[in-house]
Amino acid sequence: MLLSALFWFPFLVPLNHALEFQYHNTAQVERYLYEISKNYSSITHLHSIGRSVEGRELWVLILGQHPREHRVGIPEFKYVGNMHGNEVVGRVLLLQLIDYLTHNYMSDPFVTKLMNATRIHILPSMNPDGFESSGRDCMYSPGRLNKNGVDLNRNFPDAFLSDFEQVREKEVDSVIKWLKTEMFVLSANLHGGAVVASYPYDNSNGGSELQGDSSITPDNDVFVHLAKTYSVNHASMQKANKCYDSKDFTDGITNGYSWYPLEGGMQDYNYVWAQCLELTLELSCCKFPPESDLPGLWDANKPALLAYMQQVHLGIKGQVLDLNGTPVQNASVEVQGRRNLCPFKTNQNGEYYRLLLPGNYTITVRYPGYEPLTETVSVPYGPDGFTALTHNFQFQKSTSTTFFVATEPTCPSPEVSNRENHSAALLSSTIITLTALTIHTLLLC
Incomplete structure (x- = not known):
């Protein structure tokens, strides 16, 4: 139409x-x-x-x-x-x-x-x-x-x-x-x-x-x-x-x-x-x-x-960056103790978002060709300020011999x-x- x-x-x-309260077709x-x-x-x-x-x-x-x-x-x-x-x-x-x-x-x-x-x-x-x-x-x-x-x-x-x-x-x-x-x-x-x-x-x-x-x-x-x-x-x-x-x-x-x-x-x-x-x-x-x-x-x-x-x-957001500061797409962002059926991954801007209640969380970021990066982050309550905690991850070491092996359960792609x-x-x-x-x-x- x-x-x-x-x-x-x-x-x-x-x-x-104001919009009328009625059922509009x-x-x-x-x-x-x-x-x-x-x-x-x-x-x-x-x-x-x-x-x-x-x-x-x-x-x-x-x-x-x-x-x-x-x-x-x-x-x-x-x-x-x-x-x-x-x-x-x-x-x-x-x-x-x-x-x-x-x-x-x-x-x-x-x-x-x-x-x-x-x-x-x-x-x-x-x-x-x-x-x-x-x-x-x-x-x-x-x-x-x-x-x-x-x-x-x-x-x-x-x-x-x-x-x-x-x-x-x-x-x-x-x-x-x-x-x-x-x-x-x-x-x-x-x-x-x-x-x-x-x-x-x-x-x-x-x-x-x-x-x-x-x-x-x-x-x-x-x-x-x-x-x-x-x-x-x-x-x-x-x-x-x-x-x-x-x-x-x-x-x-x-x-x-x-x-x-x-x-x-x-x-x-x-x-x-x-x-x-x-x-x-x-x-x-x-x-x-x-x-x-x-x-x-x-x-x-x-x-x-x-x-x-x-x-x-709520929670935490940010970007995953490579050694040169370039955003990394499809990096997995895993919160310890939360084994999701499909891993949460970064978008084309290297962005991730994880809704989390206030507390301390250990987060591991993985991407092929880089050593996994693990950090512990203290997450405050974000909604009152209309922003989640911003925390970027930047890979420190690359490797040509160690490859990323997924530990998450198989994620179907229908x-x-x-x-x-x-x-x-x-x-x-x-x-x-x-x-x-x-x-x-x-x-x-």
Whole structure:
């Protein structure tokens, strides 16, 4: 869908007024994003990361002091909404968040500091086809799945399964490619049907990650902190007020696997393959609440949405340099005691980002042709100052006889399917999986 076509649709509301609390259709959302990008061109950049099955653009608005390009030392953050088309609160809240950030930049000190120190990416709707097919029932509207009848939050490569040849839906394919273009540090995807902050892992194969009824990542302490950051800053999430059909969640948070095992989830994919820590935020008991509830939902979530973004400045960041001070790409940056399935590696600028709670950490940097470099670093709490600790590593010795030997577990590298044909035959395995699920599980995120 071309941006020029958007001029045929009436604009939602003048940009000098607050965005209306209502459910805007895809055309209206596109028009709004276009107007925002035009009127706030110095701090926003609008682009599409791909298209849905029915050809709708997956628009991402980037906000920040330098929205059009990554700058060294500025972390990348993202929010993704409306992955399930009939879970609509996240879609509304992200549009409200865009409105709030753009209107308050340079007038609100917190917003200004956040946007100057962070590059923020917002995808209001990952499943616009599902949204357009949704009804307005609280829980039982159609539209959860994409046009091909596939649950997008079951379609990502799974670290605990051998499913890398599975056909990826166009929306999933687009997100996977997007993750390869940016070095995202922190993320959340917004859902509905419960009120809780869920963190990885969502799945397990019964290995060492399985501890009791939870599937625990090497960064579990950070994930718990991130989840509590959202729940505590939310108006009621931390009180563990359960919805009519959900369990009690202590402090308003849960390990994903402990809640219910989920194969092919997006938050696990972000963490394992994109070295981006992501939460799943369940924001309302009703998946499609009445519009009269939307102002209250925004008030309940606004402080949490802002506080969570601020956590992208947790831990340590910096560059890995060679003997001559040149940035080194693909160097592994390993924190002692955190054996990640896929090693965290530097980008083309030699940058690394590691979200860590305050404390002392021993960090080892490795790259072929250089002797491993190990240093112990004291990490303070960075979010209050909108910056993680900056610490660069520079290799001191090279060697032509000692080669780097990876000590991390084998890291799968799934290929992204570019196949356009999504026939019923191609979806048979998905249909079988969905049939096996209980009705209650189908209603969950």
